[in-house]
Amino acid sequence: MTRVVLFDIDGTLIRTGGAGVRAFARTAELAFGRAGGTATLRFHGRTDTSLVREFLGLHDFADTPDLRDHFLATYLFLLDEELERQRGETCPGVRELIASLRALPNPPLIGLLTGNVRVGAALKLAAHGLDSDFLLGAFGDDHENRNELAAIAQKRAAQMLGAPVAGAEIIVIGDTLADIECAHAIGARCVAVATGGDSLPQLLAHSPALALNSLADVSAERLLAAGQHWERPTDWEALYQARDTRWDKGEPTPALVDFLREHPEFVAQGGTVAVPGCGRGHDARAWAKAGFHAQGFDFAPTAIAEANAADNTGLEASFYQADFLAGKPPRPFDWLFEHTLFCAIPPARRDDYVRSVARWVSPGGHYLAVNYLQPQDEFGPPFGATVSELLARFSPQFELVKHWVPRSFPGRTGRERCFLWRRR
Ligand SMILES: [Mg+2]
Numbered sequence: 001m002t003r004v005v006l007f008d009i010d011g012t013l014i015r016t017g018g019a020g021v022r023a024f025a026r027t028a029e030l031a032f033g034r035a036g037g038t039a040t041l042r043f044h045g046r047t048d049t050s051l052v053r054e055f056l057g058l059h060d061f062a063d064t065p066d067l068r069d070h071f072l073a074t075y076l077f078l079l080d081e082e083l084e085r086q087r088g089e090t091c092p093g094v095r096e097l098i099a100s101l102r103a104l105p106n107p108p109l110i111g112l113l114t115g116n117v118r119v120g121a122a123l124k125l126a127a128h129g130l131d132s133d134f135l136l137g138a139f140g141d142d143h144e145n146r147n148e149l150a151a152i153a154q155k156r157a158a159q160m161l162g163a164p165v166a167g168a169e170i171i172v173i174g175d176t177l178a179d180i181e182c183a184h185a186i187g188a189r190c191v192a193v194a195t196g197g198d199s200l201p202q203l204l205a206h207s208p209a210l211a212l213n214s215l216a217d218v219s220a221e222r223l224l225a226a227g228q229h230w231e232r233p234t235d236w237e238a239l240y241q242a243r244d245t246r247w248d249k250g251e252p253t254p255a256l257v258d259f260l261r262e263h264p265e266f267v268a269q270g271g272t273v274a275v276p277g278c279g280r281g282h283d284a285r286a287w288a289k290a291g292f293h294a295q296g297f298d299f300a301p302t303a304i305a306e307a308n309a310a311d312n313t314g315l316e317a318s319f320y321q322a323d324f325l326a327g328k329p330p331r332p333f334d335w336l337f338e339h340t341l342f343c344a345i346p347p348a349r350r351d352d353y354v355r356s357v358a359r360w361v362s363p364g365g366h367y368l369a370v371n372y373l374q375p376q377d378e379f380g381p382p383f384g385a386t387v388s389e390l391l392a393r394f395s396p397q398f399e400l401v402k403h404w405v406p407r408s409f410p411g412r413t414g415r416e417r418c419f420l421w422r423r424r
Helices: 019-030 048-058 065-085 094-102 118-126 146-161 177-185 200-204 220-224 236-241 254-262 264-269 282-289 301-309 347-360 387-394
Strands: 004-007 109-113 136-138 170-174 189-193 210-212 272-276 293-298 317-321 333-339 361-372 398-404 416-423
Touching: 004 146, 019 048, 019 065, 019 118, 048 065, 065 118, 094 109, 094 220, 109 146, 136 146, 146 170, 146 177, 170 177, 170 220, 177 189, 177 200, 189 200, 200 210, 236 301, 254 282, 254 333, 254 361, 254 416, 272 282, 272 347, 282 293, 282 317, 282 333, 293 301, 301 317, 333 347, 347 361, 347 387, 387 398, 387 416
Parallel strands: 004 109, 004 170, 109 136, 170 189, 189 210, 272 293, 272 333, 293 317, 333 361
Antiparallel strands: 361 416, 398 416
């Protein structure tokens, strides 16, 4: 259960259009005589205190509490002025999300977890009318290390609620890898949003519980359930019979097409390839066209009938009904390829899935997967996975050759990741 929701400020709640960065730069010039002295600082995801200390160090000032206070006092004065001139914008969906969190029957405690010093946070939020929405916070003047701020926020939440709060009961919402890291530092779940520093694929690579293009894409209920899977019973055969197969785009997955084109060394070697969850066989046929001996397998007899009925002329492609999780492989394969299979399997059966892949692939053979990292719907299938989960599950039996963000079908862009593994 989620009892506490902690928001980052810059890039998550609001975008100030660089007011903070400009106030920093003007402080360096006006109070310290160092025009351009903050140009090399990386601001995203940092605490104000760590930025000030880095500035002092870079310019050979003594790192004393007095000088830090002098910097921050000037900065806050100039920040106020900069915000007056240009306050920037509230990020999409923020007001609606906060309102719907507060309207829940058991609303979570809503707070801040930000690298801004307390007064800077208040100035930025007041400029957007958001200053009265947060009941607690941890700020850049509480600690210069963001991971410590998460622990401080957790302690303050426990004090307010009058009982200990487990990390798993906390959701941290932020726009950078630093937000994901600080959530993980206390065992909290991070909902990462690509409205600030980092892109959706960059965020997904660091295994947030949920990643979004914008907070306008999420309901309060879905947000609080981030990292949990809710299963919808699925009769695959019935879906094929009803022709309700939205995952089938009528062509091989773009990631596979690119892979076969970009890896002539593998294509030249050829070999056998199994495609479990092959559906109507588009991916298996792409392997066969590249010269491989391809066998497709699917749980749904209708999918297999349609795969066999398609034009397989001149191709080494054949299709069989099989239960990939339970069945024995007809032979060990040099390659196993999958797209939309792992994500279709209930998360409780993921161990069985890993064992099956290991059974089907010869030692030294390859497993190429296009994994769906996170769907937007709370109900699966498809079920999302995180990069860290995939690495942990497959590493014991497979050596990771490489992973990358592939070209995807529209609607999945940035949410898929390819993994090429070699069987140990
Ligand atoms: Mg931020």
